[in-house]
Amino acid sequence: MNKTLRLSTAYLAVAAAIAALLAGCSPSKGDLPASTAQAAIAATPQSGPAAVARGKIEVEGGLIDLAPGINGTVQQLPVKEGQSVPRGQLLMRMADDASRADLLVAESEWKLAEARLSAKTKRLPLVKTMHARWQNAAREGAADAHSVDEAAQQLRDAQSEADVAQAEVKVAQAKVEQLRAVQRRFELHAPEAGTIVRIRTHAGSQAGPAQTVITLLPQKPLIVRAELNESFANAVREGMHATVVLDGDAGNNTVALPDAKVLRISPVFGAAHLQEDTQRGPVRIIECVLVFDQPPAKARVGQNVRVTFHE
Incomplete structure (x- = not known):
């Protein structure tokens, strides 16, 4: 029994010695190989968000709230919520019967003024030719000075009438442009491409500049x-x-x-x-x-x- 105990003790002593030797040969925790250290750094969690x-x-720029430029009654609403519209699309039209009638009259007056100008302009070259002929005839002794003066006066009158007709066309055109500008105030167009988000009015209701009637989500x-x-x-x-x-x-x-x-x-x-x-x-x-x-x-x-x- 004593012999067995002594052998066990000897074996334990040898095992302890071998363990100590192996521990001495192994690298310490602070002396890890370079590859192992780099892997450890890479695995370290990075710093938090800034x-x-x-x-x-x-x-x-935000959503676009649109309102009509004039008070009146909504006559036409050709769009609906959720609809995509291009820039310039007609979104709403107000009742404008009187304004539209005034515009039609002004456009007719403009066309009439242009017709008068065309007639006066076509007559002017003929009067100039006649005046030149009277001048040639007077130089050749075939016409007197009085006839030349009358031809010159006719030329001046024709030129004056053409100038007046030109001025009348400009006035008529300006009136049409003014009424068209008024007409545009009765219409609401998309300022840019987008989607109709909300419509706050309907045909037959009253609307004005102080009231947002359509909200547009720009594209x-x-x-x-x-x-x-x-x-x-x-x-x-x-x-x-x-x-x-x-x-x-x-x-x-x-x-x-x-x-x-x-x-x-x-x-x-x-x-x-x-x-x-x-x-x-x-x-x-x-x-x-x-x-x-x-x-x-x-x-x-x-x-x-x-x-x-x-x-």
Whole structure:
């Protein structure tokens, strides 16, 4: 029994010696090989985002509220909500019977004045030719000075009549252009291509310059208008990369959008509209506008988003 115990003790001593030798030959934790150290650095989590902010999807310049240029009754409304319209598309026409009648009369007067001018202009070369003939005849002794004077007077009269006719055409044309300008006030056209978002009137109702009747979403790229808290004022710069996600009401309903970059940063502070602090009161922010790298397919104007800025 004692012999067996002595052999076990000897074996344990040898094993301990071998373990100590191996430990001495192995590299310490602080002396890892270069490849292992680089791998460890690469696996180390990177620093956090430079800044975060809340924002809203908008279109450059905002929605366009349209109103008629004159008070009156809506006569025609040839568009509907959700319709895409090109620039210059007729959106609404007001009742303009009296104005249209005045325009028709003025256009007729313009045509009549042009007809008179044409007749006077065609007569003028004949009178000039007759005057020249009387002058040649007088030089040859075949006509007296009185006849030449009468021909000269006829030429002056014809020229004067042509000048008066030309002035009448200009007056008639100016009147037509003025009435056409008035006529345009009865019509509402799309100032640029876009989509009809809302119509707030109908045929037969009253409308005027103080009333928005149609809201147009212009066909422009969507942007993000973010509210950058004053604590991040110096952490964000133009051209910085950012990620954008839709911010659902529940806080966890997020949809990733295309990446964006900072287009411009406001030089002044303002009051927050998307952020609030019930304990500290109004939040001061700097407005930051971002543009998407590519058009977002799932974003709509007015949606709230969360923006994360990266170095």
